[in-house]
Amino acid sequence: MSTVTQRAGPAGPAHPLSGRRPFGDRGFQVVALASGLLVLVILVLIAVSTTQQASSWFSAEGLSGVFSTTWNPAAGQFGALAFIYGTAITAAIAIILAVPVSVGIALLLTEVVPYRWARPIVYVIDLLAVIPSVVWGLWGILVFAPWIQNIYTSIGSAVSGVPVLGALFGPPVSGASFFTCGIILAFMITPIVTSLSREVIATVPAIDREGAYALGATRLEMIRGAVWPHSQGGIVGSVLLGLGRAMGETIAAALVIGSSATITSHLFAPGYNMPAVIANEFGEASGVFRAALIGLGVLLFVFTIIINIIARGVVERSARRKRGA
Amino acid sequence: MGYFYMQCLRTQRVMTAGPVLVVMALTLAACGSSSSSSPSSSSSSGGSSSSSLSGTLNGSGSTFQLTFQQTAISSFKSVQPGLTVNYGGGGSGKGRTDLASGVVNYAGSDSPIPAAEMAGFKGKTVLYFPVVIGPITVSYNLPGVKNLKLSAPVLADIFQAKITKWNDSAIAADNPGVSLPSTAIVIARRSDSSGTTQNFSEFLVKAAPSVWKLGTDSTIAWPANSRGGNGNGGVAQIVKTTPGAIGYVDYADAKASGLTFASIKNQAGSYIAPSTQSATAAADNATIEPNLTFSAIWAPGASSYPITYQSWDLVYQAQSSSQTAKGLQAYIGYLLGPGQKLLPQLGYAPLPSSLDQKATAQLSKIGSSSAASASPS
Numbered sequence: 001m002s003t004v005t006q007r008a009g010p011a012g013p014a015h016p017l018s019g020r021r022p023f024g025d026r027g028f029q030v031v032a033l034a035s036g037l038l039v040l041v042i043l044v045l046i047a048v049s050t051t052q053q054a055s056s057w058f059s060a061e062g063l064s065g066v067f068s069t070t071w072n073p074a075a076g077q078f079g080a081l082a083f084i085y086g087t088a089i090t091a092a093i094a095i096i097l098a099v100p101v102s103v104g105i106a107l108l109l110t111e112v113v114p115y116r117w118a119r120p121i122v123y124v125i126d127l128l129a130v131i132p133s134v135v136w137g138l139w140g141i142l143v144f145a146p147w148i149q150n151i152y153t154s155i156g157s158a159v160s161g162v163p164v165l166g167a168l169f170g171p172p173v174s175g176a177s178f179f180t181c182g183i184i185l186a187f188m189i190t191p192i193v194t195s196l197s198r199e200v201i202a203t204v205p206a207i208d209r210e211g212a213y214a215l216g217a218t219r220l221e222m223i224r225g226a227v228w229p230h231s232q233g234g235i236v237g238s239v240l241l242g243l244g245r246a247m248g249e250t251i252a253a254a255l256v257i258g259s260s261a262t263i264t265s266h267l268f269a270p271g272y273n274m275p276a277v278i279a280n281e282f283g284e285a286s287g288v289f290r291a292a293l294i295g296l297g298v299l300l301f302v303f304t305i306i307i308n309i310i311a312r313g314v315v316e317r318s319a320r321r322k323r324g325a
Numbered sequence: 326m327g328y329f330y331m332q333c334l335r336t337q338r339v340m341t342a343g344p345v346l347v348v349m350a351l352t353l354a355a356c357g358s359s360s361s362s363s364p365s366s367s368s369s370s371g372g373s374s375s376s377s378l379s380g381t382l383n384g385s386g387s388t389f390q391l392t393f394q395q396t397a398i399s400s401f402k403s404v405q406p407g408l409t410v411n412y413g414g415g416g417s418g419k420g421r422t423d424l425a426s427g428v429v430n431y432a433g434s435d436s437p438i439p440a441a442e443m444a445g446f447k448g449k450t451v452l453y454f455p456v457v458i459g460p461i462t463v464s465y466n467l468p469g470v471k472n473l474k475l476s477a478p479v480l481a482d483i484f485q486a487k488i489t490k491w492n493d494s495a496i497a498a499d500n501p502g503v504s505l506p507s508t509a510i511v512i513a514r515r516s517d518s519s520g521t522t523q524n525f526s527e528f529l530v531k532a533a534p535s536v537w538k539l540g541t542d543s544t545i546a547w548p549a550n551s552r553g554g555n556g557n558g559g560v561a562q563i564v565k566t567t568p569g570a571i572g573y574v575d576y577a578d579a580k581a582s583g584l585t586f587a588s589i590k591n592q593a594g595s596y597i598a599p600s601t602q603s604a605t606a607a608a609d610n611a612t613i614e615p616n617l618t619f620s621a622i623w624a625p626g627a628s629s630y631p632i633t634y635q636s637w638d639l640v641y642q643a644q645s646s647s648q649t650a651k652g653l654q655a656y657i658g659y660l661l662g663p664g665q666k667l668l669p670q671l672g673y674a675p676l677p678s679s680l681d682q683k684a685t686a687q688l689s690k691i692g693s694s695s696a697a698s699a700s701p702s
Binding site for chain 2: 146172
């Protein structure tokens, strides 16, 4: 906290805190500063120690080996590209599925639904957020994957000859696949994106909405013209936070992604992503294999930090623009 | 406003009740533990097994041993009530790492310490105590085919997706006179890393070296259309619910899921089904190293089941406290003695008696580095 500015009265400083600060205040400042620094120190220590443990992977494989497509521990090859691809694909599927639904629910709750129905709906959506990740994974692999496999099989056989669709949705199909993982992740990030978007949309001043209506706008035109410009930064920020969560989600992904380290355009085929391979293989790994798994953790750490920095940047830039810089 | 005031009051009441409950619980726990530890506090430096020991032993590692350890720990309680044993599982790799860093007293491992990890043990001698043998079944889902026979080269081709249909001529050659359907073969394998995968692939490397190209490790680069299951139970579920599936499952889990297993051709040329007896026969015929490591995979012998594997409990020879050393001797002695009788109903196989004797003789090597101190803590 910055020091209080001195307000000089007729007989010298008026504010009792302007001179030597009392002990409690100084003590609190020290404790608060130490706590903040502690968080930073822990973050740096995590980054340094994991990179150190992963160093034998980086040195054994070199840059080309680290980003190669072959992951074959039995033959000593540890290329991470298949997992980076898997993380990107499942996160992309989750975002594409979750964002329209979440923003739609947020707009529904703020614009369409009467206030007394909005509260129970918000409560139910927040319940989705409380479901533990492992429960999502178990439900996914025991109930959802076998059921949706039949749907995948019929879609796959329907589009198998078609040029682009066949490459995306054609065989091979499996219940545990990129797409199933994407759907489960979409379920998991919907509550976050919905509640953050709803908060942002609720801060749009009523005067802007009423102004739009007064000019004869329909509801959709009002949303496009008055709500969206105000809230776009916040919504993009909340989407990016949801993306960060989707990238790091571990146990649900480990159970439903199919555990096959391949790069393929077929979204219904089994795949693998970074958190899933770490969770599945860490127990029995040793030597360079273990270093490779820790290295994948480091890469994931770096990616999620980048995503979160971008999210904060977008939110702050839009907030600054709203305040008029 | 009144509603929130009531909430505050209620929280206040809970917040005063909470610490009181915690104090009461702690007092009860202290009373309970003090009454149970008083007889064992008289533990002396005598080494007889009838003296009661106290303390805690921690172990972690192989999940293959997990069921055995849990059952043995609970029946060990009636032998040594003052000695608490905990086994955490987590995988053989984790167990060896925990032992190297001193977090646990013993580690369960499905394989000897690999060369890459030896540095972590800093030159200290590690004793290997084999405790359990188990067959890995090749379970399949083919309604109408009851006694499938498979040889190692055919298995290698099936699991590399070179043979894709059940009525392939190679499978028919192993099963003369059996009518095989033209169902597609679905490979079921592990999605997580495991000693079961390591030993199954080791079998394929030893028994079909020219055919099996994927090597041996706790995780293998399986063909792309294979289905991964989490744990032996996951693979068992895939086999049970998918017609045409074939997968490698621990004997205990395969029996529990009611799967049908194949008979595998062993080194002597006979097709042997997995069972307690055929697994023990394999271990009996394996070559035992002086430090009691061995591999029962692809063991010679007419009645040996060729995909049998084993698990050890690893212990440091030098122990810093004589109380821990005695505790380890008592517990591992129990695993090698009365504990072996628990194995068949759990789906494992007991050690052959010659190996059991060698392991029991090694128990006396678990010693304290400081001979003078004998007072229990």
